[in-house]
Amino acid sequence: MSATGTARPAEALSGFADVADYVALLKPRVMSLVVFTALVGLVRAHGGIHPVIGFAALLSIAIGAGAAGSLNMWWDADIDARMARTAQRPIPAGRIESGEALAFGVVLAVASVAMLGLFAGWLAAGLLAFTIFFYAVLYTMGLKRWTAQNIVIGGAAGAFPPMIGWAAATGTIGLESVLLFLIIFFWTPPHFWALALLRKKEYARAGIPMLPVVAGEDETRRQILIYSVVVAVVGVAPALFGFAGLIYGTLASMLGVLFLALAIAVWRKRRGVAAQSAARRLFAFSVLYLFLLFAVLLVEGMR
Amino acid sequence: MAAKQKRKGIVLSAEQRRRRRARSIALALVLAGFAILFYAVTIVKLGPQALSHPT
Incomplete structure (x- = not known):
């Protein structure tokens, strides 16, 4: 041997x-x-x-x-x-x-x-x-x-x-911490569904029942729009309740409007390259949106 | 002769030895980090009383 x-x-x-x-x-x-x-x-x-x-x-x-x-x-x-x-x-x-x-x-x-x-x-x-x-x-x-x-x-x-x-x-558990929870909670669906619109085939192949696979792309676009309205409102809530300052309130309002505008673009552009790039833009912006909101809250909180 | 060869057991490649060494070092650093962390937390939580004996 x-x-x-x-x-x-x-x-x-x-x-x-x-x-x-x-x-x-x-x-x-x-x-x-x-x-x-x-x-x-x-x-x-x-x-x-x-x-x-x-x-x-x-x-x-x-x-x-x-x-x-x-x-x-x-x-x-x-x-x-x-x-x-x-x-x-x-x-x-x-x-x-x-x-x-x-x-x-x-x-x-x-x-x-x-x-x-x-x-x-x-x-x-x-x-x-x-x-x-x-x-x-x-x-x-x-x-x-x-x-x-x-x-x-x-x-x-x-x-x-x-x-x-x-x-x-x-x-x-304070009310403000619940508001922070709600911002991320309502932000998650439009963020992931924008990605799911782009990766629909991969999810379908892997057998994961993502919304575009199960309910179709149009229904996904409608749901994205609904959640985006909620995100835009909840995003401003810390300022409305008096927890966050004017800078946060202004920024959250502006970013919320932008979030909604991109969600509307996803809702309207349903075919071809335009639809793909609209979903990609919403996905990329959603990451920036959440980061900026929390970054301003952090800076305001440190003062 | 056969017994001598059996004792050789599993022979690692150079790459596998490098990876095992890297894992060992990483684990040592993590453990040292935790020792420092628990020491620091103990001092912060108990202050000078960390050294006094219970009576």
Whole structure:
């Protein structure tokens, strides 16, 4: 027997992942958005939280978001393998084993909730636990493959972080933190449906019942328009309730009108290249919209 | 001779060894980071009392 015969070729082993693969499991781009919105909630609460505790709380929230991302990738590996955009993720590409991603996600989820509870209180920790459960179990395992309303209800998971930040700083749930929740909640459907209009075929092939696939593009355009009206109004609400200042109120009004104008363009342009570029413009602007609103809230909150 | 060869077990490629080393270093840094974080949080939360014995 030759030496190569007794030594198993290591190439045959899966699970030989690089550090970058574990980072990818945490969905760092989603995580950065979670940290940013949680920071806004934390700062605006004016709870007199010590900077070190604030940092530790944000880190816990970030780890919780990463845990949810890892569990999502564990469950969705079969879909990811079928879509060009996601086929190179660590699990479908075979660099990390499915069970390893599950263990990674569960350990980080438990650790993040325990840490946040010890650092900043159990209301915030409870909200974080609920958010992870909502995203990983309710959305990923249930809604996503079952109903066209998947992202409407699932959007709540993305909307919780500012409330968690607020609860970490104050130990309470304030009206303002609920408004921050509502902004992200109503922003999510038009944001994802604009993307779904562009990626309809991919979603259909992967068997995900996104609204354009199930109800058609025209119905999607109508729903985008309805939610955009709500976003434009809710976006101004922090100023109307007297939480945010004049600068925020003015900017939110202007950006809200622009959001609505782009949604109307999506609604009117239904065919060909014009329809594609209208959806692309709304998608790109929606990201900027949310970022600018929260950035101004953050700056106003730091004064 | 055969027993000697069996003990060789799994032979990692240079790339796999590099990746394992990178993972080990990353894990060490993360653990060190957490040790510092928990120390800092303890000091902030308890202040000088962190050093006093319960009576």
